[in-house]
Structures are given as C-alpha cells and as structure tokens.
Amino acid sequence: MGGSFPTGGFGAGHHTEGMWQAFDQLRSQFEKRGGPRMGKGDVRAAVLALLAERPMHGYQIIREIEERSGGSWKPSAGSVYPTLQLLADEGLISAEESNGRKTYSLTEAGREEVAEAGTTAPWESAIASEGHPFGPLPKAGIALAQAAAQVRRSGSPEQNQQAANVLDEARRKLYSILAQD
Secondary structure (H helix, E strand, C coil), rough: CCCCCCCCCCCCCCCCHHHHHHHHHHHHHHHHHCCCCCHHEEEHHHHHHHHHHHHHHHHHHHHHHHHCCCCCCCCHHHHHHHHHHHHHHCEEEEEEECCHHHEEECCHHHHHHHHHHCCHHHHHHHHHHHHCCCHHHHHHHHHHHHHHHHHHHCCCCHHHHHHHHHHHHHHHHHHHHHCCC
16 A cells, blocks of 8 residues: 555645545455455365355355354355355265255265364454454454545534544554554
C-alpha cells in the first residue's frame, strides 16, 4: 500500500479528500482479504475434516467452514465442488443423491486417510497460531474505515475535520506500538 496515504498525515491544513480515498482503499483491501488466503490444499483438508464428523451436502460444507472460521473464510462453490469431485475420483468420499441434493460422506479409504494424516482443520490452525480466527485487526480496520466513511457522507465540514484529527492521532498511536520494545 506504499504511497497510498498522504505523506504529511491527516491533520489540520491537509486536504482530506486523499484521506477518504485512502480509507476507501484500506476498507476495500480488508474486505477482500478478511484473513489469510486459503489454498486448494486447505479446502481439501477442510472438506475431509468436516466429512469426518458427519455427511453433508456442498453448501453445508461452505457454511460450516464460514462459521468455524468466524466468518473470515468462505470458500466459493467453485472451489468446494471441484474438490468434492476430486475426492470422489480418488475414492475418499462417496455421494448419495436425495431430494435433488448430493450428500457426501467419507468412504473407508477416506476415514483411513483422515486418521493417517492427523492434521488439524485449517480454521483450527489459524486459531492456534493467532489466538483468534484470522486475527482481530482486519475486522477492527473495516469497522474504522466504515465509521470514517459514514462521517464523510453525513458529517459537516467541521465534523469531517474532527474525524481527520482523530484518525491522525490513531495513526500516530499505531506507529508508536511498533516503536515499543
């Protein structure tokens, strides 16, 4: 994001339009990334972990992953369904159609692979390494950017300047956190 913030800060005497553009950009980046990007292997591991618990259909798998990751990871149908097909082709899961829906479950070979792998589900790894699913900073950043955008849309010029001063102070405090030993 280098170069996207005004070099002199957001305080009095600075043109605030650049600040609002920077906040829109920041909010956009946090919303796109919410948390670490998950790879194909993570989708596979997540699907196997969930099916080890109980049979599910594709959208149940997507919802479970989203719920267990605290809303920070919601794989697309375009990544889950090909993974399900691949696992079926490998003989690790089977599909049973009922009421127009395919419900997937582990085969014996699938249960053996899950037992042998002994790996944790991707959302559990994130919780263990960060103490919170995907960390609290992105959510706080989104909330701050949304509040700043609301002031920009609804506030008077004086309120916009007050908001700019608050954000300038917040920026200084954040950098002071990094400066601590």
